[in-house]
Amino acid sequence: MKKSDIRTFGIIGGDKRQLFLAKSISDSCYDVLLGGFDRLESHGSLSLCNVKKAISESDALIFPLPSIRTDGSLNTPFSNENILLDGDDIEIILKKPVFTTMKSRFLKAYPRLSDGEIFDYGARDDFAILNALPTAEGAIECAMREYEGTISGSKCLVAGFGRIGKILAHKLVLLGANVTVSARKPSDLAYVKALGYNALNTENLRTVKRFDIAFNTIPKLIFDRELLMNTDTNTLIIxxxxxxxxxxxxxxxxxxxYAVRALSLPGKCAPKTAGEIIKTTVFDIIKEVYR
Known part of the structure; x- marks a missing residue:
């Protein structure tokens, strides 16, 4: 397949991110079929159809984040149906490029698709880096909603200095917060200090005292029972x-x-930007793979 062979994208399921993704792709002069959005009566000039039609009449398919639910059904929050791919769907999908997220989970549900061209746009660094900004902004929006004071003048802990932690700490400082960042790597701790934040070694994080808000970005149980027992009860944890x-x-x-679980913030707080990030990443993959 060549890049020029892709003229119609089938967007299967998803939330508002996929609606803005569809609009952005359409604005780039491609045809778009939206499958699994039967709760919508219309969406501008975009074509709404069932999943089978979107699969069969498109040149490439884009699945959402997450792509499937725990029962293997497609993630289609705008549909009242519980949609599963059948054998006919899979045979058609095998003939075209598929862009999805959580590829291993997707293929575990549909192992036959392992023989197809499956690209995990959610696993790419460029996607994760671009998504860090709306995630950080969403975290701050959550803090503004849940914390009874102002961000300006508040004492904030950011646990982790990865993609999200870096941007979040910077945004909090711009809003006038007093920011402490915890990290493990000596190089990260050096950056934390060089950027003017207070630094803590995550390995030595035994208490969370005198912080108004604590943001955790580390995908590991950091705020366990021991740490929580040494955390101020008036500290908001996000x-x-x-x-x-x-x-x-x-x-x-x-x-x-009070602890808040803040997941999928790009889709909730900035679906337009999140949709454009998916488009950018998918189009970059197409440029790399199909000349």
Whole structure:
């Protein structure tokens, strides 16, 4: 297949991100079929259809984040149906490029598709880096909603100095927060200090005292029972880590600590930007693979 052979994209399921993704692709002069959106009466000039038609009449398919539910059905929040791919669907899908997320989970549900061209756009660094910005902004929006004070003048802990932690710490400082960042790597701790943040070694994080808000970005149980028992009860904890997360929520509730699980923030807080990020990543993959 050549890049020029792709004229119609089938977008299968998803939330508002996929609707903005569809609009952005359409604006780039491609045809778009939206499958699994039967709860919508219309969506501008875009074609709404059932999943089977979107699969059969498109040149390439884009599945959402996450692509499937735990029962193997497609992630179609805008549909009242529980949609599963059947044998006919799979035979058609095998003949065209598929762009999805959580590829291993997708293929576990539909192992026959292992013989196809399956690209995991969610596993790419460029996708993760671009998504860090709306995630950070969404985390701050969550803090503004849940914290009874202002971000300006607040004492914030950012656990983790990865993609999200870097951007989140920067945005918090711009809003006037006093920011402490915890990290493990000596190089990360050096960057934290060089950028003017207070630094803590995550390995030595035994107490969370005198912080108004603590943001966790580490996909590991950091706020376990021991740490929560040494956390101020008036500290708001916002967990940004993917499931199973980094906070023992049951213990936090028992101790009277307010903890919020903030997942899929790009789709909730900035679906337009998130949709455009998916498009950019998918189109970059197409440029790399199909000349």
């Amino acid at each position: 967990d940004l880590a993917s499931l199973p997360g980094g906070v023992d929520f049951d213990t936090a509730e028992k101790l009277g600590i």
